[in-house]
Amino acid sequence: MGYNRLEQPDKLGGSPDHHLNPPEYAVAAPPPSTRKKKVILLTLFSIALIVASGISAVLLVRLRSGASGKPESAILRKPTLAISRTCSRTRYPDLCVNSLLHFPGSVKASERDLVHISFNMTLQHMSKALYISAGLSYLQMEPRVRSAYEDCIELLDDSVDALSRSLVSVARSGAPTSSTHDVMTWLSAALTNQETCLEGFAELRGSVKYQLAARLKDLSELVSNCLAIFAGTVTDDFSGVPVQNRRRLMETEIPVDNADGLPRWLSSRERELLDLPISAIHADIVVSKDGNGTCKTIAEAIKKAPENSTRRTIIYVRAGRYEEDNLKVGRKKKNLMFIGDGKGITVISGSKSIYNNLTTFHTASFAATGAGFIARDMTFQNSAGPGRHQAVALRVGADHSVVYRCNIIGYQDTLYVHSNRQFFRECDIYGTVDFIFGNAAVVFQNCSLYARKPLPLQKITITAQNRKDPNQNTGISIHACRILAASDLQASKASFPTYLGRPWKLYARVVYMLSYMGDHVHPRGWLEWNTSSFALDTLYYGEYMNYGPGGAIGQRVNWSGYRVITSTVEASKFTVAQFIYGSSWLPSTGVAFLAGLST
Numbered sequence: 001m002g003y004n005r006l007e008q009p010d011k012l013g014g015s016p017d018h019h020l021n022p023p024e025y026a027v028a029a030p031p032p033s034t035r036k037k038k039v040i041l042l043t044l045f046s047i048a049l050i051v052a053s054g055i056s057a058v059l060l061v062r063l064r065s066g067a068s069g070k071p072e073s074a075i076l077r078k079p080t081l082a083i084s085r086t087c088s089r090t091r092y093p094d095l096c097v098n099s100l101l102h103f104p105g106s107v108k109a110s111e112r113d114l115v116h117i118s119f120n121m122t123l124q125h126m127s128k129a130l131y132i133s134a135g136l137s138y139l140q141m142e143p144r145v146r147s148a149y150e151d152c153i154e155l156l157d158d159s160v161d162a163l164s165r166s167l168v169s170v171a172r173s174g175a176p177t178s179s180t181h182d183v184m185t186w187l188s189a190a191l192t193n194q195e196t197c198l199e200g201f202a203e204l205r206g207s208v209k210y211q212l213a214a215r216l217k218d219l220s221e222l223v224s225n226c227l228a229i230f231a232g233t234v235t236d237d238f239s240g241v242p243v244q245n246r247r248r249l250m251e252t253e254i255p256v257d258n259a260d261g262l263p264r265w266l267s268s269r270e271r272e273l274l275d276l277p278i279s280a281i282h283a284d285i286v287v288s289k290d291g292n293g294t295c296k297t298i299a300e301a302i303k304k305a306p307e308n309s310t311r312r313t314i315i316y317v318r319a320g321r322y323e324e325d326n327l328k329v330g331r332k333k334k335n336l337m338f339i340g341d342g343k344g345i346t347v348i349s350g351s352k353s354i355y356n357n358l359t360t361f362h363t364a365s366f367a368a369t370g371a372g373f374i375a376r377d378m379t380f381q382n383s384a385g386p387g388r389h390q391a392v393a394l395r396v397g398a399d400h401s402v403v404y405r406c407n408i409i410g411y412q413d414t415l416y417v418h419s420n421r422q423f424f425r426e427c428d429i430y431g432t433v434d435f436i437f438g439n440a441a442v443v444f445q446n447c448s449l450y451a452r453k454p455l456p457l458q459k460i461t462i463t464a465q466n467r468k469d470p471n472q473n474t475g476i477s478i479h480a481c482r483i484l485a486a487s488d489l490q491a492s493k494a495s496f497p498t499y500l501g502r503p504w505k506l507y508a509r510v511v512y513m514l515s516y517m518g519d520h521v522h523p524r525g526w527l528e529w530n531t532s533s534f535a536l537d538t539l540y541y542g543e544y545m546n547y548g549p550g551g552a553i554g555q556r557v558n559w560s561g562y563r564v565i566t567s568t569v570e571a572s573k574f575t576v577a578q579f580i581y582g583s584s585w586l587p588s589t590g591v592a593f594l595a596g597l598s599t
Contacts, residue, residue, distance in 0.1 A: 055378040060574025067332060079382050080107055080552060086114045089232040090225040091469070095218060098223075099125075111233075119228050121291075122222045123163040126190075130156040133215045136208060143357040145498060147206050148200035151361050152212060155193035155263075158331055158397070159223075161192075162186040169229065178430070181473070181581050185399060185441065188472040189226045191420035192439040194220040195468055197362055200359040226473045276520075283316035299347065300323050307332040314339060317346050318380060325350040325365065329398070333370035340378030343407045343428065349381040352386035360413055364395035371420075373398035379407035386411040386455050396422055398441070403427055404591045411434065411452060417442045417476065421580045427593055430486055434464035436476065437504065442582050443477045445593060451498040451520060460489075460520075461527055463501035465508040475509030475540070477574040478500075480594065483550060485520040497522035498550075500543075503535035511565070511574045513541040514597070516533055537561055544571040572597055 056132045079087070080096045083106060084487070096118075113428065134153060141149060180423035197216065201209045284467045285301045286293035293316075295301045301315045305483045312335050319341040327348065329336055340346025350365025352358055360411045365382045368375075373396065384391035393410040396403070399420035408415050414431035417438035429436060432454035436444075451460045467474050483500075485493050497518045499509045526541055528534070538559035545551060554563050565571050567574045572578055576586065577595040587591050 001533045001571055005036045012305050027565040029462050051481075066370060080109075082109060082111045082114060083107075086118075086146040086232075087225075087406065088110050090228040091454070092221040092225055095221050096229075099398055114169070115229055115233055118204045118226050119163065119167040119170060122219075122226050123160070123167055124220055126156065126160050126219060129215050129219055130545045131162055133212055136211060139208060144202075145204055145206065145360045146358075147358045148197075148207060149212065151359050152216075155197045156216075159190040159193045161331060161468075162190040163223075163226075165315040166190075166226075179503050182231060184471075184473045185421055187223060187230065188439070188441070188469075189397070189399075189512035191220060191223045191472060192225065192419045192466075192470055192474070194223060195439075195466070197363055199241045200361060206434055220567065224469050224471070232538075234531075235298050236422055243531035254457060260478040278316065278339060280318070281314065281339065283312070283314045283339070286318065287315065287322075288318040289320040289322070290553070297324055298327055299324055302327065302329055302333060302336075305333050305336055306483040307334075310336050311335065312337055312372075317341075317348075319345045321347045323349050323351075325352050326362070327363075327366045329368040329373055330359065331369045335372035336368075336370060337374040337376070338378065339376050342377050343379055343405065346378040347381060348378060349383050350393075351383045353382070353386075353391035355388050358364060360390040360392060361395070361416070362420075363390060363413075364392040364416060366393070367397075368401060369396040369397040370403075371399045373401040374404070374591075375402075375406055376404045376591075377406070381407070382410040382414065386452075391417045392538060398422075402567050402586070402591050411454070419471075419474075421493060423576065423586060423591070423593065425581060425593060431462075432460055433458055433501070434461050434504070436462055437464040437466070439474045439505075440465045440471070440476075441474045443479055443574070443576050443580055444481055445576070446481065447478075447483045448484055449478070450484050451489055451493075452486045453488040453492060453497075454496055458496070459527060460496055460498040461500075461502050462498065463510050465501065465505040465510050466504040467509050468505040470507050470538075472507070473573070475511070477577070478509045478510070478512045478515055479575065480513070483515060483517040483521060483548075485518055489520065493520040496520075499527040500527050501541065503539045503541075504529065506535050507540070511540075511544065511571075512546050512573060513565075513571055514552075515546050516545055516548040517550030523555035524557050526559070526562060527554070531558045542570075542574075568597060 016365060016457060020347060043338055049156050061395065085095060085099050087093045087100070092097045095183050099121055100114065100117065101119055106117050123379065128154070133156060136149065137153070163186070166186045169179045172179070190297060194216070203214070285304055287295050287298055287301045289296060295304065297520060298317060305313050305315065314337045318339060327350070339417045348366050351364045352365070354363060356363070363382070366380050373497070380394040382391040382393040390413045391410055394403070394408050394412050395416035395418055397418040397420055401420070401422045403422070403424045405426045410429045411431055412433040414435040415429055415437070416438040417436065419438070422440045422442040424442065424444045424447055429447060430450045430452055432452050437450070448461055451462070454460055463476050465476050483498070485498070499522055500512060502509070525543070528536065536559040539559070541559070541562045542558075542565045544565035556564070575596050576593050
């Protein structure tokens with residue numbers, strides 16, 4: 001999960017020191033021409049966004065300047081009452097006031113208008129940062145620095161897109177409640193993106209890091225302020241859990257049809273798609289290693305898939321082991337569905353780890369950021385092994401993504417649920433240290449989480465959630481799952497206790513509900529971050545009606561942030577219907593799910 005999570009003296013297992021602070025200019029290879037083209041496109045896109053934002057700002061000034069048409073002064077000594085009230089809701093009020101006072105139109109704006117202005121202003125800052133940061137691409141960098149730098153450019157680009165969509169959404173009058181959830185999700189993702197960028201450079205040094213840091217100054221705080229300002233205008237509880245003691249009644253559970261176990265609102269076509277054998281499904285692209293399909297490799301299939309498509313593109317990956325490191329479904333590859341021949345039959349495997357001079361973000365065997373991503377009936381694996389430490393098998397940052405009936409296999413950092421809204425159903429996930437980590441709003445349902453035998457002196461931790469801001473609508477919900485010991489751990493599970501999670505960031509949020517827990521789970525349940533008191537008062541760790549030998553709560557931790565949930569209203573905040581608002585988008589995927597608590 002980034003270098004700040006790796007080389008600590010009492011880290012779970014640790015790793016050699018020679019990966020700390022590598023010399024930045026050891027390798028001086030210039031970036032390839034394709035990267036130059038990409039940077040040019042990014043910069044042009046950024047310029048366009050800056051111009052668009054500027055136009056909207058000018059229009060706002062004209063609207064606010066009255067009949068005289070004279071714009072107000074750009075810099076004022078004293079904030080208006082509306083600005084003071086708006087900024088008082090934020091975590092960085094001084095930055096909020098100063099940034100708004102410098103933005104045209106803010107002095108005559110109402111509190112409602114300041115929501116739009118804050119988004120516009122932050123988008124301009126983000127676009128400018130991307131434009132300027134892209135210019136660093138031509139500097140010579142050591143591979144590890146290059147990896148962190150490329151992460152930042154990708155993440156900045158994604159954040160510009162998220163902020164653009166958020167601005168469009170808040171500009172609509174009378175936007176539906178679903179748009180509120182969208183905006184909260186996109187802003188939360190943009191903030192997570194900034195943190196991921198900075199984490200990639202955490203243990204590095206040199207001019208690239210410092211130049212990039214100067215260009216990204218205050219971006220995380222500006223996005224955080226947008227999140228707080230928008231949250232303050234919402235009367236409903238958008239985050240899935242009460243924020244500032246706001247409460248919301250439990251939504252009505254969606255009934256399940258007893259005949260086939262699927263929700264009643266699934267269309268006949270969707271039910272048919274779930275029941276059909278693979279051979280009866282019409283695939284747009286077929287991947288086959290023997291050459292009898294459309295493509296021989298998954299990389300080629302992803303390249304062939306259309307960009308920004310509103311229709312579902314089905315990619316059928318036939319049986320076989322596909323060893324293609326760092327496969328990626330980019331942000332523009334929307335609505336792709338990957339179907340395999342089954343767990344352990346269609347296998348996508350990579351072997352990259354941080355020992356390849358990559359960031360954790362960059363090690364993923366398969367990564368998906370295109371909205372509407374679905375994977376079904378296949379295995380994602382990172383075969384680097386336990387001694388290579390951080391090595392991601394699957395990274396997902398795609399909004400409205402579904403992973404169904406899949407194996408996800410690795411050791412440390414197996415599954416990176418990076419950002420946005422995600423749903424996992426009937427998956428088997430294997431790992432050792434922090435093997436489900438990230439800051440998505442994600443629900444795991446009817447999944448099996450297998451603890452594997454770790455390295456000597458390591459402790460097994462299932463989750464490491466990194467919610468940094470209390471307004472982010474993110475967290476990990478594990479609902480009706482099984483917490484089990486893998487076969488290699490059975491004989492030594494007394495020597496390697498398993499913990500349900502440890503807090504990676506200040507507002508970490510994880511719940512286990514109605515799940516079976518084996519006897520390998522330590523009675524304390526949860527683990528501190530490197531034996532410190534960090535986040536123990538601010539995290540939210542909850543358990544609701546779990547069972548099995550490891551589910552006993554009598555000896556659980558006594559942290560202020562830990563709670564045994566007894567209210568169905570509170571527990572329901574973490575269901576599909578409320579936490580990821582899946583009842584509005586999951587039906588179209590054809591994947592069965594429980595909307596409420598009922599099993």
